[in-house]
Amino acid sequence: MRSYLLPLVLLAIGASACATKTAATTSTEGVSSVDTSPRPGPVKPAPAPAPVAELSPLDFGPIYYELDSATLRADSREMLERAAEALRKRPEARVTISGHTCELGTTEYNLALGQRRAASARDYMVKLGVEPARIGLVSYGEERPAEQGTGESVWSKNRRSEFTVTVAHARAGTP
Numbered sequence: 001m002r003s004y005l006l007p008l009v010l011l012a013i014g015a016s017a018c019a020t021k022t023a024a025t026t027s028t029e030g031v032s033s034v035d036t037s038p039r040p041g042p043v044k045p046a047p048a049p050a051p052v053a054e055l056s057p058l059d060f061g062p063i064y065y066e067l068d069s070a071t072l073r074a075d076s077r078e079m080l081e082r083a084a085e086a087l088r089k090r091p092e093a094r095v096t097i098s099g100h101t102c103e104l105g106t107t108e109y110n111l112a113l114g115q116r117r118a119a120s121a122r123d124y125m126v127k128l129g130v131e132p133a134r135i136g137l138v139s140y141g142e143e144r145p146a147e148q149g150t151g152e153s154v155w156s157k158n159r160r161s162e163f164t165v166t167v168a169h170a171r172a173g174t175p
Contacts, residue, residue, distance in 0.1 A: 058086050058093060061163040062146070063121060064156065067104070070116035072124055080121060083163065084128035096136040096164045097121050102155035103142045114139030121161045 060083045063076035072080070087093050099114030118137040126132050145158045 058090070058165045058167070060086070062160040065117055065159045065161075067102075067155075067159065068113070070113065070120045072120055076121070077124065080124050081128060084125045084130050087125070087130045087134065087165075088128075090167065093165055093167045094134050094136070095125075095130075096138060096166075098144075098162045098164070099137070099139040099141075100144060100146070100158055100160050100162065101142050102158040103145070103150075104155065105142075107141060110141035111139050114141045117159075117161050121163075 060079055063079055064073065065071070065076075066073070083095070087095060097118040099116070099118035101110040101113050101117075103110075105113070115137065118139060122132070122135045122137060125135060142158070145154075146160065147154045147157045
């Protein structure tokens with residue numbers, strides 16, 4: 001019985017010592033003072049994310065280029081403007097731009113052209129206010145065609161940049 005009594009007594013003492021103190025009033029020579037030491041307040045909730053209807057979709061691309069060119073076409077600039085707007089509204093989003101080419105040209109040339117195409121799209125998005133650190137680049141050259149085959153109708157679909165967007169989500173319990 002004694003072996004159970006000691007832990008219970010210690011538990012009761014510990015519980016009373018851990019109780020929080022409310023404003024205590026003491027009297028010294030007729031003057032009353034109140035304990036005004038700061039108390040931890042309630043944690044403010046994080047602001048609610050913008051409703052989905054207010055955010056632009058993150059599903060965009062690809063954009064296309066002319067033969068042997070990394071110059072952005074007018075329709076490509078319009079798409080990049082929509083993409084940049086959506087990314088500016090979502091600071092947690094990152095995008096990887098992949099540059100692709102048709103099968104014309106050497107492997108080395110096509111890898112370099114794919115890199116220039118991806119860089120051209122990135123540079124335009126940076127000009128539109130997207131932080132450069134949020135944009136990654138990769139060139140696949142002719143290695144990942146959108147369509148297989150030969151002829152201009154197939155090749156023109158392979159001269160493109162594609163966009164892969166990732167959104168980092170905060171882990172539970174982290175600000």
